[in-house]
Amino acid sequence: MRKLVEIKKILASNKEELKRKYKIREVGIFGSFVRGEQKKRSDIDILVDFYQLPDLLKFIEIERYLEKLLRKKVDLVEKKSIRPQLKDIILSEVIYI
Template sequence: MDKEKIIEILRTNRETLARFHVRSLSVFGSVVRGEAKPGSDIDILVEFEPDAHVGLFVFARLQRCLQEILGREVDLATPKALHKAMKQSILGEAVHAF
């Protein structure tokens, strides 16, 4: 699945994803670079609404929801959780879905 299709699916499901207090989603990693293999996961960067209190269970449910929507394993991260050494590279290649 290419990045355009992934972004289209994410945008189509924006209302469903809003239940998890999602402010924005971006795709990064091998899918964006065109290096994804058939079994590759999809790397997604999520930003939550500023006033949302998102715990581990909501985060895990969001990840599971994304996996069901996309039909692939999803590696979900927040900008704050990105390793300092990789943060600028990831943010630079990320493609904004919404």
């Protein structure tokens, strides 16, 4: 099972490619992995902020790219699309890379 330290290291080593290829301004981890509550079947919650918002197909491509990179299911969330009732919770626990 992946640990938070490993996830951070993988994302950090690929951050420049994410910026260049997918126009990602910021990338962070939130959810069960940050809180230390992950289970074997937990997905990795990734928060992104884009320079330019991608279309749906490109968004799915980014999610698949991250899943391949991390070898784990990813739930990709765009920062500006967070539901208002969850925004404070997510932003208070996110760890930016």
